[in-house]
Amino acid sequence: MDRLKEKFALIVDDKITEVKDFLKDHGDETVGEIKVNQLYGGMRGMLALICETSKLDPEEGIRFRGYSIPELQEKLPAYPEGKEPLPEGIFYLMLTGELPDDDIVRRVSNNWARRSIVPPHVFKVIDALPSYTHPMTQFVAGIMALRTESEFAKAYRKGISKKDYWDPTFEDAMNLIARLPRLAAYIYRRMYHNGDHIEPDPKLDWAGNFAHMLGYENNEFRELMRLYMTIHSDHEGGNVSAHATHLVGSALSDAYLSFAAGMNGLAGPLHGLANQEVIRWILAMRDELGGGLPSKEQIANYVKKTLNEGKVIPGFGHAVLRKTDPRYTAQREFAQNHMPHDDLFLIVDRIYEVVPEILSSLGKVKNPWPNVDAHSGQLLMHYGLTQYDFYTVLFGVSRSLGVLTNLIWGRALGMPIERPGSTTTNLLKEKFNA
Ligand code: NMX
Numbered sequence: 155m156d157r158l159k160e161k162f163a164l165i166v167d168d169k170i171t172e173v174k175d176f177l178k179d180h181g182d183e184t185v186g187e188i189k190v191n192q193l194y195g196g197m198r199g200m201l202a203l204i205c206e207t208s209k210l211d212p213e214e215g216i217r218f219r220g221y222s223i224p225e226l227q228e229k230l231p232a233y234p235e236g237k238e239p240l241p242e243g244i245f246y247l248m249l250t251g252e253l254p255d256d257d258i259v260r261r262v263s264n265n266w267a268r269r270s271i272v273p274p275h276v277f278k279v280i281d282a283l284p285s286y287t288h289p290m291t292q293f294v295a296g297i298m299a300l301r302t303e304s305e306f307a308k309a310y311r312k313g314i315s316k317k318d319y320w321d322p323t324f325e326d327a328m329n330l331i332a333r334l335p336r337l338a339a340y341i342y343r344r345m346y347h348n349g350d351h352i353e354p355d356p357k358l359d360w361a362g363n364f365a366h367m368l369g370y371e372n373n374e375f376r377e378l379m380r381l382y383m384t385i386h387s388d389h390e391g392g393n394v395s396a397h398a399t400h401l402v403g404s405a406l407s408d409a410y411l412s413f414a415a416g417m418n419g420l421a422g423p424l425h426g427l428a429n430q431e432v433i434r435w436i437l438a439m440r441d442e443l444g445g446g447l448p449s450k451e452q453i454a455n456y457v458k459k460t461l462n463e464g465k466v467i468p469g470f471g472h473a474v475l476r477k478t479d480p481r482y483t484a485q486r487e488f489a490q491n492h493m494p495h496d497d498l499f500l501i502v503d504r505i506y507e508v509v510p511e512i513l514s515s516l517g518k519v520k521n522p523w524p525n526v527d528a529h530s531g532q533l534l535m536h537y538g539l540t541q542y543d544f545y546t547v548l549f550g551v552s553r554s555l556g557v558l559t560n561l562i563w564g565r566a567l568g569m570p571i572e573r574p575g576s577t578t579t580n581l582l583k584e585k586f587n588a
């Protein structure tokens with residue numbers, strides 16, 4: 155058994171006992187009430203899920219196993235001569251609840267490198283799609299094609315005891331995480347570099363190798379990828395990609411089926427696709443205004459025009475957060491450190507000064523502050539990754555770390571099939587004599 159799986163096996167039994175004891179003592183206690191508004195309002199604020207890997211505080215932002223992003227930037231191992239946290243580290247933290255040292259992170263890296271070979275039929279499936287197919291569609295098709303490799307599906311067919319479900323799920327999750335960068339890079343090079351593919355470099359870390367396969371040898375861009383892959387990895391359990399993965403996984407669908415479901419959710423413009431929409435919106439504004447750095451007044455007019463057309467301002471607002479997203483702040487700091495005079499950074503910064511006040515003035519937007527997607531595209535554009543349709547694939551590769559860790563934990567804890575109840579407006583009206 156590999157050492158990471160051994161480590162997980164040691165933790166699992168204690169956690170199962172902890173949860174069982176807790177449920178025995180407190181299972182019948184109440185954690186909240188449900189308002190009618192919440193049934194019609196996307197279940198906002200309704201506590202309904204368990205997610206051990208991270209927790210989102212509306213005022214403070216995300217904490218991964220209790221650690222904020224600045225704390226992780228300090229505590230997680232970095233690449234030699236690098237500064238940003240390695241995604242291998244946050245994966246280990248989310249999986250085990252413990253901070254890894256350099257040696258552990260190197261072992262996770264090597265483990266993924268060993269598992270990273272993508273079978274040739276997956277590339278054939280991608281190649282069969284028209285090259286103008288949106289990268290997220292190609293990504294999901296590739297994930298589904300990879301499903302031929304599912305250890306869980308094989309084990310289930312042979313017959314496996316419930317208590318062992320987590321083991322082949324662990325294998326599937328690790329294999330999938332290891333292979334996603336190659337799949338994503340293949341789609342990118344196929345679409346934007348005439349199919350001139352770049353072989354992986356097994357000596358590199360997971361994110362550094364991903365940057366290399368995309369075609370970026372620049373160390374600063376590799377550092378950006380390490381930061382990007384770390385901060386996009388998880389956002390507690392209720393966001394669309396995490397919840398969709400969990401929901402589909404609860405039917406004992408394997409990691410490939412479940413993760414593909416999550417990625418279909420991430421591809422929506424109110425969720426992960428917002429990162430491409432942000433850049434599209436900024437470039438359209440710049441074009442319309444004739445280029446250069448727009449004034450605050452020009453930006454305000456453009457924002458109002460967008461709102462008057464009945465559209466949202468991409469990259470702003472959040473279903474849970476009520477402050478500037480710390481993932482936005484981390485990316486802003488990266489820009490300040492590496493590209494303080496970048497044209498697009500100056501525009502993004504100015505948008506930050508203008509948009510919240512206008513959104514607040516509408517009186518209905520609960521969070522006028524920028525979210526993670528308001529900044530990521532600018533950083534990618536700076537290094538020449540200008541093909542913004544591809545941005546959500548990067549988000550998806552990163553999100554695999556959190557949602558697949560949760561799938562492993564869900565199997566280990568024997569989480570049942572998800573099946574909430576529903577009602578009708580008529581029945582509700584009868585209940586309240588309305
Ligand atoms: N621009 C314009 N209107 C907005 C915005 C925005 N950025 N954010 C919220 N609103 C509107 C929203 O459409 C709703 O209008 P109406 O009542 O007419 O339907 C009203 O304000 C109340 O919405 P909230 O309760 O504040 O937001 P909700 O929790 O429903 O939705 C988002 C959250 C993130 C979907 C929403 O803020 C949004 O559409 N933002 C822009 C898209 C975006 O950036 N998404 C990325 C989220 C992060 N991610 O990566 O997933």
Ligand code: MLT
Binds near residue numbers: 393425
């Ligand atoms: C996410 O990272 O999943 C987004 O911020 C959306 C969310 O948390 O609802």
